[in-house]
Amino acid sequence: MSAVTTTDRRPRLDGVVPLTALGPGDTGTISYVDPDLDHSVQHRLRLLGFCEGREIAYVRRAFWAGPIVFRVCDVHMCLRAEQAAMIHVRTGA
Amino acid sequence: MSSALSHHAHAGSADSGGGSPRIALIGSPNGGKTSVFNRLTGLHAKTGNYPGVTVSRSAGVARIGGAEYSIEDLPGTYSLSPISPDERLVAELLDGGVKGIGAPDGLLVVADSTALRRSLLLFAEVVQRHMPTALVLTMSDELTRRGGSIDTEALGRALGVPVVTVVANRGIGIGELRELITGWRDWSVPPVDPPTDTAELAGWVDSVLAAGGYEDPRADARTERIDRVLLHPVLGTVIFFAVMFGFFQAIFTWAAPLQDGVEDFFGWLAGLAAEHIGNPLLSSFVSDGLLGGVGGVLVFVPQIVMMYFILALLDAVGYMSRAAFLMDRLMSRFGLEGRAFVAVLSSFACAIPGVMATRTLPNSRDRIATMLGVPLATCSARLPVYILLVGILIPDGTRVGPFSGRGVAMFLLYLLGGVSALTASAVVKRITGRHDGVLPFYMEMPPYRIPTPRSVGIAMWEPTKAFLRKAGTIILATTIAIWALTTIPLRGDAELAAAGVDPGDEVAVTAYTMEHSAAAAIGKAIEPVFEPLGFDWRIDVALLGSLAAREVSVSTLGQMASALDPEDDSEVAQGLDGWTYTDGPRAGEKVFTPATTVALLLFFAFALQCMSTVAIMRRETGGWRWPSIAFGYMFVLAWVMAFLGRAVTLLIT
Amino acid sequence: MRAIRDHLRRVSRPADARPGRRPPGAVTHPERTDDPAVLRWVVHGTELPFTGPLASAPGLDGLLGGDLEAVTVTPGAVLTTAAPGRSWRELGPRVRAALGTALGSVADWLPGPGARRLDADETLRWCARELIDGPVGRIATAHGGAIELVDAHDGVVRVRMHGACRGCPAAVVTMTQRLEAQLRRRVPDVRAVEQA
Structure with missing residues (x-):
């Protein structure tokens, strides 16, 4: 029912993947934060806006495999790849 | 709205009747909290440290309706659950106070209204403490511009706490905020604690925002457009370097005329003092010690002000996080993070702002590592020394390809400074690395915002004031100390004549006085330490002088070389050229051989001579441990590098 | 008529996948009422099946008649009355959990x-009345006036101003706009608020 502007490109991924699997133009819904992570770190990531159920979009990545910028909860947050890999999202239409 | 607080969990000082009510501002960084704080406290704010930690503290007083309120601007945070020792301190403060600082009476959460869906998560944590709480929404003009909206009153009902909306940088809504603060006793918390499970909590946030008529703002189109250029892999990097280049241009080239002006002014004043003060000791004290010291501090000021202005402007606009984003990969190779680059960058002007800039780093290990590395960057105080020594080492007119030999040497010294600063930080980080809390790296990229001149002014003035206060007093004190060591006792005419010095010849008198002063005695005493490097006791006296400020060593060398004008490098160089060792195994040999010059250059490159830097380090780390370690390791490093440099030069020449 | 309503629905609820918005489920939060024993749990994302006392619902049954003296359903909210001596600070989380369960199966609620x-008209009138008796009316009183509900029919609400608000064009515009905005959050199909 949502009037999502469909891009011409089909989503390449479906299912639950780490954030690092997202590329330019991809969006997803946060599924879970790696439970093996230190609890305080998990909590912090959530309070930054990376909560289960929130929509997240890939924005850009720094040159030479640097940090990645995501848009979530109306803000742009950047994470290093190591942290981004700990957050898992559900992608696909 | 009736307060649903059944009890105040922790009675602040105001409740027990002593002192003004303490209001703490809590909110995320980039959320407009600082603007709110500035609006409430005007310029009556003090910056310092929390006891025992390197966390900076901002507190001030708001005068509203005849009463005083103590406003504490807590460090920007996304959560009250600490993941680092610094954050733990803030949590302790809220719990029941920290030694010397009482717990707050009221908590004012400052939230960016364009990021409300995220900011309410922090709000939910704050209200769990059951203290009188209220909410301030900032950036409401931006919210409207980006197609969002909020019904402040409805939100207040939904949350169960008073809510006001402000546009802090334009002063809109501040009157309401001030009124809100006077009614702090009526602040409240939601009737039921928000859920702790994050999925449920997100639901609570969504429900509250729906009831509050919140429309999420669209992504900021302007920011997107600008970022497409500024963060473009190629173009963005080019622009970054252009900005860096502009930064250096500003602080060196543009500030130079102002610096010359300051120097000329103080030179003129010193001349006046020498003319009009009869007593020779007092005259010397005023012109060389006092004015020399004050002038020595103030000559920095144009550069420091220029630097802080640019940094404040870039930060207020929002470019700093972009720069840190671009630099993070490089910085992480040295064990640091993107935000550390500001500290390294500032240190190319002066290590003191560099050390102070480490406050922005959330990880205390990063702060220590950066602090211990940045004094190695080629600061502007090293420049006069480099210029003199490079002038001695490399004859004028030498060319390396299309570039001047001296220019290449200076560039290499700058490169050396930068690389060694980063490497030292990396090493310190590795060594102190045993038990690291797994601090994740994250950074918000705020939308680009047009800053007000007032906020940039405050952001620029505060650190400049701190610099003047801290560095100023130290430099002045040490300059006077060095003056005393090199000038006292003044020699009487008879004594001078007996030693074969013409009492009327000022230059000769100065040289003689210096060579027989207390400083000279010290220089001779420490000579054995520097002997393997090829320094003679006169160079050691100059090194002693460098403890006040590095460029003092240049003037000291100049005075001992009997130069008419110690500022004229070529004249000084000529004088130094004639020096020969007065005693010891090399007696009679020339002092300033290429080997010695290289050794001296490298010694200056690596040694931490600047006492003000040591003093600032002490203040930032809260103790003498780290400054002593810094001083010690850099001394050893400088000695070793100078020795190696000398050895290598001897081999090649 | 339906076409107009559908159009209004689309206009008033911009449907886009803005990052941050989770897919609609039932979400709720509690608000204070004038009675300290009564909490108003505002519900979004699910339409409530009736208006009036609740006899039974999954999850809430465990609390009804014990910790909760009564539960009343209204358009867009559930009112819970705590039994004497209970504190909301302690009871609240349990009610939230129970309500969450109940909202998961609204079809199983039994009316009292x-x-x-x-x-539609009755819902519109109820919500308009709620706002006029509550926050919107309070603002009018604060300005020395009053607002009266005249009629609510087919998406249009008619009100009458009294006191200081009457005759002041600014007051009329502000009050009607305010009422309309707040009303639309509860009843998306509202078309206009007019002066009678």
Whole structure:
């Protein structure tokens, strides 16, 4: 029912993947934060806006495999790849 | 709205009747909290440290309706659950106070209204403490511009706490905020604690925002457009370097005329003092010690002000996080993070702002590592020394390809400074690395915002004031100390004549006085330490002088070389050229051989001579441990590098 | 008529996948009422089946008659009355959990005596009345005036101003706009608020 502007490109991924699997133009819904992570770190990531159920979009990545910028909860947050890999999202239409 | 607080969990000082009510501002960084704080406290704010930690503290007083309120601007945070020792301190403060600082009476959460869906998560944590709480929404003009909206009153009902909306940088809504603060006793918390499970909590946030008529703002189109250029892999990097280049241009080239002006002014004043003060000791004290010291501090000021202005402007606009984003990969190779680059960058002007800039780093290990590395960057105080020594080492007119030999040497010294600063930080980080809390790296990229001149002014003035206060007093004190060591006792005419010095010849008198002063005695005493490097006791006296400020060593060398004008490098160089060792195994040999010059250059490159830097380090780390370690390791490093440099030069020449 | 309503629905609820918005489920939060024993749990994302006392619902059954003296359903909110001596600070989380369960299966709710489903006009009137008796009316009183509900029919609400608000064009515009904005959050189909 949502009037999502469909891009011409089909989503390449479906299912639950780490954030690092997202590329330019991809969006997803946060599924879970790696439970093996230190609890305080998990909590912090959530309070930054990376909560289960929130929509997240890939924005850009720094040159030479640097940090990645995501848009979530109306803000742009950047994470290093190591942290981004700990957050898992559900992608696909 | 009736307060649903059944009890105040922790009675602040105001409740027990002593002192003004303490209001703490809590909110995320980039959320407009600082603007709110500035609006409430005007310029009556003090910056310092929390006891025992390197966390900076901002507190001030708001005068509203005849009463005083103590406003504490807590460090920007996304959560009250600490993941680092610094954050733990803030949590302790809220719990029941920290030694010397009482717990707050009221908590004012400052939230960016364009990021409300995220900011309410922090709000939910704050209200769990059951203290009188209220909410301030900032950036409401931006919210409207980006197609969002909020019904402040409805939100207040939904949350169960008073809510006001402000546009802090334009002063809109501040009157309401001030009124809100006077009614702090009526602040409240939601009737039921928000859920702790994050999925449920997100639901609570969504429900509250729906009831509050919140429309999420669209992504900021302007920011997107600008970022497409500024963060473009190629173009963005080019622009970054252009900005860096502009930064250096500003602080060196543009500030130079102002610096010359300051120097000329103080030179003129010193001349006046020498003319009009009869007593020779007092005259010397005023012109060389006092004015020399004050002038020595103030000559920095144009550069420091220029630097802080640019940094404040870039930060207020929002470019700093972009720069840190671009630099993070490089910085992480040295064990640091993107935000550390500001500290390294500032240190190319002066290590003191560099050390102070480490406050922005959330990880205390990063702060220590950066602090211990940045004094190695080629600061502007090293420049006069480099210029003199490079002038001695490399004859004028030498060319390396299309570039001047001296220019290449200076560039290499700058490169050396930068690389060694980063490497030292990396090493310190590795060594102190045993038990690291797994601090994740994250950074918000705020939308680009047009800053007000007032906020940039405050952001620029505060650190400049701190610099003047801290560095100023130290430099002045040490300059006077060095003056005393090199000038006292003044020699009487008879004594001078007996030693074969013409009492009327000022230059000769100065040289003689210096060579027989207390400083000279010290220089001779420490000579054995520097002997393997090829320094003679006169160079050691100059090194002693460098403890006040590095460029003092240049003037000291100049005075001992009997130069008419110690500022004229070529004249000084000529004088130094004639020096020969007065005693010891090399007696009679020339002092300033290429080997010695290289050794001296490298010694200056690596040694931490600047006492003000040591003093600032002490203040930032809260103790003498780290400054002593810094001083010690850099001394050893400088000695070793100078020795190696000398050895290598001897081999090649 | 339906076409107009559908159009209004689309206009008033911009449907886009803005990052941050989770897919609609039932979400709720509690608000204070004038009675300290009563909490108003505002519900979004699910339409409530009737208006009036609740006899039974999954999850809430464990609390009804014990910790909760009564539960009343209204358009867009559930009112819970705590039994004497209970504190909301302690009881609240349990009620939230129970309500969450209940909202998951709204079809299984059993109405109490006098409870029934309201039609569109009745819902509109109820919500308008709630706002006029509550926050919107309070603002009018604060300015020395009053607002009176005249009629609510087919998406249009008619009100009459009194006191200081009457005759002041600014007051009329502000009050009607305010009422309309707040009303639309509860009843998306509202078309206009007019002066009678």
